[in-house]
Amino acid sequence: MGRYEVRLGGSGGQGIILAGVILAEAAGIYDGKYVCQTQSYGPEARGGASKAEVVISNEEIDYPKAIKPDVLLAMNQKSCDTYLFDLKPKGLLIVDSTFVKQLPTSMALPIPFTQMARDRFGREIVANIIALGALATLTGVVSLKSLEAAVLHRLPPSSAEMNKEALLVGIEAAKNILHRK
């Protein structure tokens, strides 16, 4: 695998940064890749479009930020609108359709992560974990085993069962999309 760039976007409370840290640990610690994980805070973040980026490679990484993301996960409309512009032409756009109502391209893959989190767990906060399960399944950028290990390492043991289940919910949703295509 050459350089692969993931950008995660959303608003403050959606757990974007935690998702970035987990994805980076999955690829770096458990899959043994080179990884750089970045987040920036500035006027954009305060406007409801915070982002976290993960660059993954089999080789050492020179520039740590995403240049042309291979995949954008947009958890709200603002981050979808703000961060789509430099997605690779054949890049993957995954959106949380709970909040992203205007799809900027017919290529977008809408999955209602937050709605699923509410319905299944009664807790919106796990939407990011569901989204990670879907993203890993759709891209193959990290192994599902490594992703689960990173989730369990980074989150409290008391929520381990819920988080494992949340990953499975995301994996299933992604598989449904893949089979539909």
Place this chain on the structure above:
Amino acid sequence: MGRYEVRLGGSGGQGIILAGVILAEAAGIYDGKYVCQTQSYGPEARGGASKAEVVISNEEIDYPKAIKPDVLLAMNQKSCDTYLFDLKPKGLLIVDSTFVKQLPTSMALPIPFTQMARDRFGREIVANIIALGALATLTGVVSLKSLEAAVLHRLPPSSAEMNKEALLVGIEAAKNILHRK
């Protein structure tokens, strides 16, 4: 303030990445600065020297990684040895003297963060929060108010009181060093 670079180093379980995320949020969200926060995973990380970097500026940040850190917080010997080399000539070296027994320079500021965490809270895991309190006091790079807000935002409410106290323990330790000089 121009560009200010912070590097945090330690081994896997020492909460370095979480400390980086908290420091970045304190400066970016609560102090309103531009911030880039980076962590890299590679062979170094697997050898017990993981690092997190926070670049803080009043202006937009072009290159997100530390080039010449203004301060290095080394939570173990390995990260002290590995990451000291490109500290700025007049940069600040803060070490957890619980684990860093060989000080590479007489300019180093040794504080036994982990020992303090054990003694005061019976929990080594808060050593990183104590260290953040000391680092903020010694450098002034984030306001203590913003640091506390970021700690409380990022960590579970159930540990809020302990973490507030841990910050104070770190602030006090730093003040003792400043008064001794």
